[in-house]
Amino acid sequence: MECPKCPLHPEMEVKTHGRKIAINRCPDCGGIFALPDVLEKIKEEWFADWMDYGKHHKSKAFNALKNINCPACSVPMASIKDEKQKHLELERCPQCDGIFFDAGEMTDWKYETWQDTVKGLIAKFKRS
Ligand SMILES: [Zn+2]
Ligand SMILES: [Zn+2]
Incomplete structure (x- = not known):
């Protein structure tokens, strides 16, 4: 996969x-490609930091680059915004639903997920 x-x-x-x-991670720009079922599993885990080179990687030039093709299907990917994280703009493949994260974006995404998990736990705790 390129x-x-x-x-x-x-x-x-x-x-x-x-x-x-x-x-799949690009050794050059640090971009990450993952399928939705894998992302679901990542959400459940408390690690994943190792996957992401982080914001300081040389991805700035690539962040502006849109209209990329899915590395798995070679069809144009669509720009999507996370409902909860408007600053995050990810690319999603309309065919396999794979998501492409720029370096640092997965950490952002996962951290928000982690916060939600904690908030959910607190809410649960308050209710009982
Ligand atoms: Zn790359
Ligand atoms: Zn695809």
């Missing part, structure tokens, strides 16, 4: 966690 964002389309490396989770 990185859809980098001009030279480097081969993305596969990163796995346990047996359930596998993502």
Whole structure:
């Protein structure tokens, strides 16, 4: 699988966690491609920081680049905004629903998810 964002389309490396989770990460821009069922599993886990190079990676030039093709299906991906995190603009494939995160975006996304989890726990605690 080649990185859809980098001009030279480097081969993305596969990163796995346990047996359930596998993502593709570009060694150059740090972009991450993952399928929705994997993202669901990532939400349930408390790790995932290791997957993301973080904001300080050299991804700035690529953040402006839109209209990329899905690395799995080669069809144009659509820009989507997270309902809860308007600053996050991700690319989603209309065919396989795979999501492309720029470096740092997955950490943002996961952190918000983590906050929601904590908020949910607190709410539950208050109710009982
Ligand atoms: Zn790349
Ligand atoms: Zn796709």
